[in-house]
Amino acid sequence: MAILAVRQDPRHPVAQPGRFRRSFVSATEWQLSSGILQGQGGVARYYQTNRKTYAPVSHEITAYFLGSLLYSHRISLETRPWDKSLLVSRALDIASYLDESAWHSQEATFPFEPIPEGQPAFAYFFDCGIILRGLIAAWRTTQNPRFLSRAVETASAMSNDFVRPDRIDAILQLPGKHPVSQGNRWSQAGGCYQLKAALGWRELAEATGQPKWKQLYLDTLERCLATHRQFLNAEAISADAMDRLHAYCYFLEGLLPEAVDASDRGRRASEALRWGIRLVNNALRDVSPVLLRSDVCAQLLRIRLYADGLGILPLDIDHAEEEVNLIYDFQAQHTDRRINGGFYFGRESAGLRPFVNPVSTAFSIQALALWEDHCHRRLQADPSTLI
DSSP states (O other): OOOOOOOSSTTSOOOOHHHHHHHHHHHHHHHHHSSOEETTTEEESOEETTTTEEOOEEHHHHHHHHHHHHHHHHOOOSOOSSOHHHHHHHHHHHHHHIIIIISBTTTTBOOSSOOOTTOOEEEEHHHHHHHHHHHHHHHHHHOOHHHHHHHHHHHHHHHHHTEETTEEOSEEEETTTEEOOOOSSGGGSOOGGGHHHHHHHHHHHHHHOOHHHHHHHHHHHHHHHHHGGGTOOTTOOSHHHHHHHHHHHHHHHHHTTTTTOSSHHHHHHHHHHHHHHHHHHHHHHHHTTTEEEHHHHHHHHHHHHHHHHTTSSOOOHHHHHHHHHHHHHTBOOOSSTTTTTOEESEEETTEEOSEEEHHHHHHHHHHHHHHHHHHTTOOOOOGGGOO
16 A cells, blocks of 8 residues: 655645556556557557557657657656666657658648658648657757757748738648638637647747747737637537637646746736636536546646646645546556556546547646645746646
């Protein structure tokens, strides 16, 4: 039985290191050996348990997976069934895949997924931003200049191809980089969620010392601050509402580094962050009987912990503890290595949806790790570590 830490402050949560260690080890083994990492370094979007099939590779998902392995390498555990260097080695193989194979040299961008040469495809602004952040994370770890060079090319493609005076196009059709008409789904249209992708510009400014990249982030921030309250229908109770909560959490994540600034813009960012956390807290619980997504639970918990650590909003301990338990409940326990240790995508009235998801796993493990750090009073609220 795990020995719990003594609660000296009656309002400070208690760590459960044995529970977290088991979860972390199981999730990392799933990442390394389940088969979700396919071929030369691309990661499948999910494993579908009822059909026993992997979805196709996604370059965005691959970048999230890269960030997760690098983050996991930072976590210190008393016992590990693998050499920590394996996490970095596997992560750098994935970074090399993105740099060398996923990048479309003729179009000078990252398509949504691997495509046969000459075939039509799509590129997403959001995906490119997540890949940009993954490349920067790989560069921070290795100082390999080729990762930073590709990051600069990616950032340039984002600003040159997607950014318009009054908007950011969400999708471009390849070849030719023609904007795609906005659809009904949030991912097909521009919106405040794109602020998380714009974090890549801000982080590149820190890596290169070039202020033009931070200005692109700040321009995006201003647009998102002006429109974010229209992104959600707070009265909706539907699966689509839960999906939009997922996207809205991306906006809140994108606010974190600016919300600590003493400027007027920083004040407005912190106000939006506090307002948004309360909104998502209530909406998550209202919509959960219809659909509860593990990644939204993990996103909200991460945002709460960062906001508390940065001095923006004190942690709501009761709701945070509830989210911790919800997240743990999504982790699969199974005899099949393709399933065991991964986190299911979501739960609806009929039960768990049959998708074990690498992004749900990445977000969940980081959220639980941050929770343990908070319980031990060692949380370092650095937004650049956000997967």
